[in-house]
Amino acid sequence: MTDLLTTARALDAADPLGSHLDAFAEMPGVTAYLDGNSLGRPLRDIGEKISDFVRGDWGTRLIRSWDEQWMDLPVALGDRIGAACLGAAAGQTVVADSTTVLLYKLLRSATAERKDRSEIVIERGNFPTDRFVAEGVAAESGMTVRWISADPVQGVQISDIADAVTARTALVVLSHVDYRSGALADMEGITAKVHEAGALMLWDLCHSVGVIPMRLDEWGVDLAVGCTYKYLNGGPGAPAFAYVRAAHHGVLRQPIQGWMGAADVFAMGPAYVPDATIRQFISGTPPVLGMLPMQGMLDRIEQATIEGVRAKSKTLTDLAVQAFDEVLAPLGVRLLSPRDAELRGGHITIGHPDFRAVTQRLWADGVIPDFRFPDGIRLGLSPLSTSHVETVTGVLAVRDALLQGPIQEPTG
Numbered sequence: 001m002t003d004l005l006t007t008a009r010a011l012d013a014a015d016p017l018g019s020h021l022d023a024f025a026e027m028p029g030v031t032a033y034l035d036g037n038s039l040g041r042p043l044r045d046i047g048e049k050i051s052d053f054v055r056g057d058w059g060t061r062l063i064r065s066w067d068e069q070w071m072d073l074p075v076a077l078g079d080r081i082g083a084a085c086l087g088a089a090a091g092q093t094v095v096a097d098s099t100t101v102l103l104y105k106l107l108r109s110a111t112a113e114r115k116d117r118s119e120i121v122i123e124r125g126n127f128p129t130d131r132f133v134a135e136g137v138a139a140e141s142g143m144t145v146r147w148i149s150a151d152p153v154q155g156v157q158i159s160d161i162a163d164a165v166t167a168r169t170a171l172v173v174l175s176h177v178d179y180r181s182g183a184l185a186d187m188e189g190i191t192a193k194v195h196e197a198g199a200l201m202l203w204d205l206c207h208s209v210g211v212i213p214m215r216l217d218e219w220g221v222d223l224a225v226g227c228t229y230k231y232l233n234g235g236p237g238a239p240a241f242a243y244v245r246a247a248h249h250g251v252l253r254q255p256i257q258g259w260m261g262a263a264d265v266f267a268m269g270p271a272y273v274p275d276a277t278i279r280q281f282i283s284g285t286p287p288v289l290g291m292l293p294m295q296g297m298l299d300r301i302e303q304a305t306i307e308g309v310r311a312k313s314k315t316l317t318d319l320a321v322q323a324f325d326e327v328l329a330p331l332g333v334r335l336l337s338p339r340d341a342e343l344r345g346g347h348i349t350i351g352h353p354d355f356r357a358v359t360q361r362l363w364a365d366g367v368i369p370d371f372r373f374p375d376g377i378r379l380g381l382s383p384l385s386t387s388h389v390e391t392v393t394g395v396l397a398v399r400d401a402l403l404q405g406p407i408q409e410p411t412g
């Protein structure tokens, strides 16, 4: 057996992005934070940035800040996300609302535009909110949901959608990286297949934005949404983003008609006239304060480049798989993620019947992965804030907690 910690120390010493690790706030009592894919850590300077904002832009510039910068912020910040992470030219990405609300807006827009068609295609294993919104929109739009099944480890393949996507399909909704297995879908190939049937394609990027390079413009993606509190470290409840391909502007019409999405926000006119740009997808006053923390993370991703972030992500997940093979597989733990780094995102999932109890022990001991029903532990490795030593420390802690045996579950 190789010495995993020695290997990890060598990888940390050679890590070109290692200098970012110190930029994150200390986490007293925590030796391994392996949940950056659920809630990214705060940058160290965020308290100061927020207090500068309170004193300056808000406290001193006061309402003048709306004209000076806040009105433009949803699209300006969207453009930065588009350029740094999405392969999206300016004017197609906007920051607003939660992922769930943006999913609703985009699904409704798409089904209204394809009202001659009758089905929304979605995968059974997709994240609950995506499925729930799809069911709600289908009911409102008089459409049906067509469910597809995919391998729980390898994720959705082109062959899984080939039969399901037909002349009846209005829209296909899939996740780029599966929130459970971490499987990475072939965005380019699947989008092309969906377009052959004349349907629209919506990608959920929650588990890939900030960690996987993508080329939404080049790959013909119609619509996308994504979280900013995962790999973009925007903080709990930070607003999400929506991408709407320029070709659909002025054609798609979102359902929550608000004054901020109107063509002339301050006309205060009698009727709603939708803006013909991405701004139409805003409804009400944007959450300016919530857009602050993610900006520091975007600075760092721009500096590291998304390709650099992806390279480290692969090294981290490869090391986690190596550690799994050496210390967890012999204890009967299953790998529930693809083995090939090219086919997975920034986290891996492992399974064992005792993992609910194991997770309780780990959290109490300052090792923080997350538990996914029924018996999975997700190890989320956020490349700019996670070290190789932290990764190995986490896997060794899982082994130690497992060796303590099952906790007696209370009955009745």
Ligand SMILES: *Cc1c(COP(=O)(O)O)cnc(C)c1O
Binding pocket: 098, 099, 100, 101, 127, 129, 130, 175, 179, 204, 206, 207, 227, 240
């Ligand atoms: C995290 C996540 C969401 C979260 O949606 P919210 O509206 O922010 O609660 C949605 N979809 C996927 C795939 C996610 O991973």
